Structures are given as structure tokens and as C-alpha cells.
Amino acid sequence: MAIRDKLSGNEAVAVAMKQINPDVVAAFPITPSTEIPQYFSNFVSNGEVETEFVPVESEHSAMSACISAAAAGARTMTATSANGLALMWEMLYIAASCKTPVVLTVVNRALSGPINIHNDHSDSMGSRDSGWLQFYGENNQEAYDNLLMALKVAEHPEISLPVMNCYDGFITSHAVENIELIEDDKVKAFVGEYKPSQYMLNSDNQVAVGPLSMPTHYFEQKRQQAESMRKAKDVIIEVSKEFEALTGRKYDLFESYKLDDAEVAVVVLGSTAGTTKHVVDQLRDKGVKAGMLKLRIFRPFPAEEIAEAIKDIKAVAVMDKCDGFNAKGAPVFTEVRSALYDYDTKPAMVNYIYGLGGRDVKTDDIEKVYNDLLEVVKEGKVEDPYRYLGVMEEQ
Amino acid sequence: MSNKDKCIVDAYTPWQKTTPGGIVTSTGNAKHYLTGGWRADKPIWNEEKCKQCMLCFPVCPDSSIEVEDKKMKGIDFDHCKGCGVCAAVCPFNAIEMEPEGK
Amino acid sequence: MNNLIEIRWHGRGGQGAKTASLLLAEAAFDTGKFIQGFPEYGPERMGAPITAYNRISDERVNIHSNIYEPDYVVVVDETLIDVVDVTAGLKETGAIIINTPKSPDEIRSKLSGYKGEVYTVDAREISMATLGRYFPNTPMLGAVVKVSKIMEDDVFVEAMKSSFEHKFANKPQVIAPNMEAVKRALTEVKG
């Protein structure tokens, strides 16, 4: 029997970490992810976990400690947000290149400046090419579930890559909602033991990690790293199926919501997906064939699957909670649109930069997007695909 | 020399075969990389003059003073780069530097 | 989602409006509801006006925006009605519940043309009388449950009892006064 509870997203993640009982957690406080190491250090203080908690002096050190702990053979986790993730930047790439399966919960927050503690995706989107897998959760349940699955994918022998478990700051991290937890023993059985093949504390075969690689070898190492990322897609699907068998909760690379017969659809990730579902339901009641695609996995990017899912839709809006500052389209948009390049039939596509710095995303905002899409369908063309939603404009 | 000691990849190793994450499992395998060719000057050890004081042993940056059973046995020319520190510290002039190839 | 009830809380930092919203969510959760409880965060410290929200429903709530047209507004500190537009967006079919010794009619004049129902409860007096200290949360919870009928009074009382028993396991002496505060609020809220 699953355990019904009410928890905030951060509490849920901390509980998952407690159930996993990782070997090492190294973390530094930053709003809104701070609660995770707070809750977790309580578990440590009360002897509820056997974890070595390292309260480091910066996020750079947090990630550095995680990398070496993982390389030493320890199951390792941390959490951060925004500027903390930015300070880790250098180490993110190294975590991936060393193939250390560190699990990092990113509580998404706008990246300075100006300094802002509220939600958008500029932090994790900026790190999208660092070689990490990225999971995005809609609510506390997904933050919890994704963490368990992310760990299993990260540690899969064919993958061995670090993973970000992302969800929206405050909106998900601090809101208390209903949740179904999995029993401790089932979590333990699901995630299993961490058994790396090569690690520093292996007395039978000590190893050296993090070499200088000259042009002779660097490229091959990166190519191999890229292959693990490619393979991760299948592993995510496999692990998600296993998770469904355990919990009944179905996960895939993305969630299709009333997409099959949709004429207009929104591609979105994070908590806004929930609000969008609500709007889709209302539009459907009015006879509008609206649908939604909620991205769960952004790295590896499920290009073919997304293309297949939306190629026959007339108009699609891609929602980016982060600007790309290339003046032509933000990260999710450019990738989704490029996924459709080889298809003869493809939707008209528009990009909405929205919700920056915690600008609240109301049902009215999402409704406007669908209305715009209906307009695009009616007009048969897209004037300006690069749009901002919810920003105050000169009238 | 066991397999563990050997170099694990070469310049033509395909990406499929390179070591995951650039890990090197054969610790100490740098001994297979020979730096003797760097030498311009060569230390010549005179066993007669050597009093086995061992002062040359710890100063060598290339771990090239060969000692067995607490006795100086010679110099590892595979790795010695010819810096001359051993000769400089020898109180008995038992090591002298001479140009390579003399 | 016709059964969805949306509540907005107004309080001052440090008074526990956020905690109250979470307590209400907990109590509703205990009766089998789907809940959301979340504050609006800012850099504000003690004393600044703060807002917190609840959504309570029979089905899982997917919307993740703030609440703009609440069914109920709870004002934990009477003085806020002079500085915050507490009735903004409040549905006329809904109600506002204010912590004050004044009567609803006395308050109404201050609510800039608001047409819906007004309820008052003297949470300060109840808190001082039962707990000996000013904790307006507990009586305000009783009042909001009474007015909103989110759950039956006795179901709520039971939920609060088990919550207090859990929370105050180490100080059982404060359970009874807290329960007294809840019960008094249920009967003393005026509308």
C-alpha cells in the first residue's frame, strides 16, 4: 500500500533521499532549494540515515565533493538553485566527463541579474549542454518519483552520467500538496545497491580519475560520453516501466495530454503543465481541439518522439520559461522546431517566453496562447514566432 | 609486468574502446612512458666512490635512483632526465654528469 | 472542478498566516481532500504584509498559479484592511473572515464597496483566554472552516485533535487549550 501524505516538493525530495540513504550528500544553502539539505541534515542528526553530510562552503565545492565522492564509489547527491548552479558550472561538465552518476536536484529559480529568488528555468536551461540528463517535474509527486527514477538511470552501467532532477522553485518546492509515497523497503529494492565497476576506494584495483587529455584522446572520450547520453533514452523508458509496475504511475519521455486529435497544442515543462491541463479541459468543454505535450526529459532530447507526437497538429506553441537571448527563439523552442525539420507535414510554431523571474502564470495567460494558436490556424501563417507572454507592454 | 601495468589505449583506439570517463585503471603505468630521451647530460655513478649514504635517493624528481635492499644499484636511464641534482648532492663525488652520447 | 474552494490569507510576517494555510491544508487532507497550501514569497521579514493560499478540492488540483478570484479571504490582522486591498477579486458569493473584536457591520464600511458576506471573530480574545498568548492561527482556522463548510465541524475538530496530539507530543498540556480555541472560534464567529 502506498503511503498517502501531504508534502511540499522539497520535503518530498528530502524524504526520497532519506529512503535512498545515499552515502554522501554535500550541499550549500540557496533559496529555494535550501530546505532539502535542511531536512536532510535533520535526518542525519537524528540517525535516520547513514549518510556522510558535507556542509561545504560553496556550490562549487558541493559539486567538487560530489564528483570525488562518486568517483570514490559512493552514491552521492546534492541540491541547488540558480546562482548555485551557475557557480557549479565548471564542475557540471567535469561530473559528466568523469561519468560520475551524481544526482542533483535543481529547484528552478531565475538566474541573476537582477537577483530574483523566484521561478523560471534560466538556471537549468543554461546548463543543458553540460552533459547531464535533465528530468523536469510538474508537481511534488513528480519531484519525488523523478528523483527515484533519475538515480536508477544515472547509475545504470550503460549510462553512468549525472542527472538533474528539476522542478519549479516555490511553486512546487514550497507548496504542500497530496502525494503518494512508496514504502521504504520498496524504494530500497527499486534503487538497489550502487555498484560501480571502477572506483577509487576499490582496494583490488585502485584507479586514477580526471586526467589531462591531449587531442589524441579527448575527442574519443567525448564521443563515448555522448553515446551514453544517447543510450539514456531507452534506459529512461525501461526504468519508467519498472516504476509503473511498482506504483501504477505511468511515466514516459513526455506526457501527451489530449494530443491525439488536437489541432492546437502547447509544449511546456514544469508546473505550468498543470495549469495548461486545466485550460485544455476548459477549451475541450467549449469544443476546441486543444492538447498539450509536457516534456519530462529534456536531456537526452527526445526529438523523434516529439516530432511524431506533434507533426500533424496545425499550430503548436512552445513555452520557454527562459530567454535564449539569441533574438530568435529560446532553448526548448529551437530544439522542438528543429526536431520537425525533416518532416513534410509539420505544425506552424510559435515560441512564448513567459514567467520570467516568477511572473505568475495564470490560466488566462495560457488561454491567450491557445487563442493565438487558433488565430494562426485561421490565418494560415505565423507573423512573428518569437513572442513574450505576460510582460507589460506599451499599449 | 602484468596486464594491469600496461598502457590501456593507444593513439588509434576507437571511441568505443577508450576508458569510460577517462579513468585509468593501471595505476603507476607512467613507468612505461620513457623520459630518458629528455636527457642532455647523463649521471655516471661510480660504485667505488659511493659510500651508500643514500642522499641522492630522495632528491631525484624522476624516482630514478635504483635502490635495492638499502643499497644504491644504479640509475634508471629509462626515466632519468639528467637534471644533475643527484650529482650536486653527492658528498663523495660518486655521481658525475657528462654530456649524453659522449 | 466545481467543488474547488480557493482561499486567500492575509497576515503579517511572523503571525503565522502561512502556517495557518498549511494547517488548514493538513486538516482538509486528513478528511480525504486534495489540497494545495502555498505562500507567496518575497524578501519580507517580520511584520510585512504576506499572502498565502489554499486550494481544496475533491480531485487533484493541477492549476499552479496564485489565486486571483478566491472564494474566501481570511484576514489574520485587522490592521491590514487599511493597507491591503483584501477583497480584491473576492467572489461576491464568497466571504471574508476577519480577526477583530468588531462586528461585521462595523467592518463592512471599510471594505471599499465589497458586496459579499463579512464574518468576524475575535481571535485575539480567544487566544489570550485559552492559550494565554496571542496565536491567532488556531481560532482563525476554526472560523474559516465554520464559514466555508470545507468540512463538517466535528470532522474538523477530530482532525485538529490528532494534529495537535502529534505536534505537541512533548507538551501534552497545550493540547486542551488549543482545542478549546478551535471550538470557541467555531461558535463565536459572527456573520
Next chain:
Amino acid sequence: MAYNLKETTLKPERLTGGHRMCAGCGAPPVVRTVLRALKEEDKAVIGAATGCLEVSTFLYPYTAWEDSFIHSAFENAAVTVAGAEAAYNALKRKGKIDDTYKFIAFAGDGGTYDIGLQSLSGAMERGHDMVYVAYDNGAYMNTGIQRSSATPKYADTSTSPAGKAVPGKEQFRKDLTKIMVAHGIPYVAQSAPLKNFKDLYEKSEKAIYTKGPAFLNVIAPCPRGWRYETNKLMELSELAVDTCFWPLFEVENGKYTLNYMPKKKRPISDWLEAQGRFKHIAKKPEVVEEIQAEVDRRWEELLKLSGVEA
């Protein structure tokens, strides 16, 4: 057991030849000695900051380290080793490891005094059971001899060049050892590769086998950066010690001990004149005097701290 150089030769070499450090580099003798202080049966995890030592000893696919080794970046050697130590504690507690491991970080002065200072301070303050060894050659040698906060005043480096208007580095070196003492950690020492390496070996042994964090600051002459003939490594080291530019001392739980009192304190000019990087000031008595005054000031302060009569 009293130090016996011959006995230590029986221990296995833990840094092999075949690394690509410069001929005559001062760092490998320091590293070799520190590692010789490990008990033979103890295993180690060694970390290094990006720098000469790291790139030269672990150039893929060759590692000169017989022990587990990790490098990840420039500024994080301390926390990198601390992370491995945390892993060890957890795995040991969970019964997954039987062997005893020791944790040692190596970094140059750039990676220690400057970019890595925060990470070092954090790791020491948190009390990880590890040793941090700074091999101080007084500049960023790996990137081409740029000044660091450990560079001595007036040294000619590529970012503090001796010019017509500015005579080399304008500041005296940061006293990092003192900063480490201020951390209140169990063991801090300053050492040098010297004579039969007794001082460095014994300090390494203490540092490794003292529970908790330990910091060793070891001068490591650099023939390229200091501009001297490669064979003069030990001479330069000895001059640094005998001029009292680099005194040998240790601080155990806050208590200072002076480990070496030169029979005759040599003038700083002896050390300066042996190096090309000071060539531009060697013949400027007022500058040499200024350096001498600062060396004397620091030396006398140390004597006072150590309770030694000058």
C-alpha cells in the same frame, strides 16, 4: 622510530618515473617524500589541483601515481580530497571497505594561496581527516610563471615583470601558513626538501597520522621560474631555509615549535643572487635591505611565537 633514510628506501615508490615534470623540478621530491611517510599497508587517495604536478603526472593514459588519484579542477583540490574522505567514512561505516585509506591533496601555491583558498579553508574548518600539501614555488608555473600571492616581493614574473617603472612584484608574499594556523587545526607545518629529508618526512608522517586536517607548506624550487641551473635544486632550498626566508617550524594544536635554527643566519642576498628572477634588484642595496628587513621581521615574530631566544 627515529628517521633513517636508508630504512625508508625499503618502502615502495608511490610516484613512478615517466611523468613529464621538468628536469630538476622541486615538486616530485616533495611528493615522493610525503608518500614515503605512508605506512606500506595503508592505501591512499590522492588529489591534485590543476597545475604542473597534475598535468605532468596524469597525462592520459598514463598515471605516475600508484595510488588512487583524482583531479577535477584548479580551485578545489581540498574539497575534492574531502569528498573522497566523506565517501570513505560512509562506506566504512556501512561495512563496504576494509582497508585503511589516507587522504592527501597536493597543489601549487596558485591553487592553494589564491584560487583554491576558499576550498582549502572550508575543508580544514570542517575537520576532514586529510593532509593538504602546498608545494610552493612562488608563481603560477604551469601557465607560464605568473605572479601569485605567494610570489616574493620584487620577483620578476610574467604578470609582474620587472620594468622601468615597476621593479617586479610589488607586494610581500602572503603568509598562508599563519592563516592555516588561525584555522585551529591539529597540525600545521612549514618544511622544505632539505639534506636527508628528515624534516619533511617526519612532518608528513605526523600530518598523515594526526587525526583531522593537517596542512603542510613546502617550498619547492622551480628552475624555470626562479631561473637557476637544474642541478641547484637542493642548494636553493637550503638557501631559503638558511636565510630564514623559509623557516622550518610546526604548529601542533596551536603550539609553535621552531624545527631548525641556522647556525649562521645568511643574508637574504645569498638567496636572491642565486636566482634570475631577482637579477634586476640584486645590485640595488636599498631594495635588498627592504627585503631583508621583512625577512627579519617575520623571523623574529616566529622566534617569539616559538618561545626561542634570538
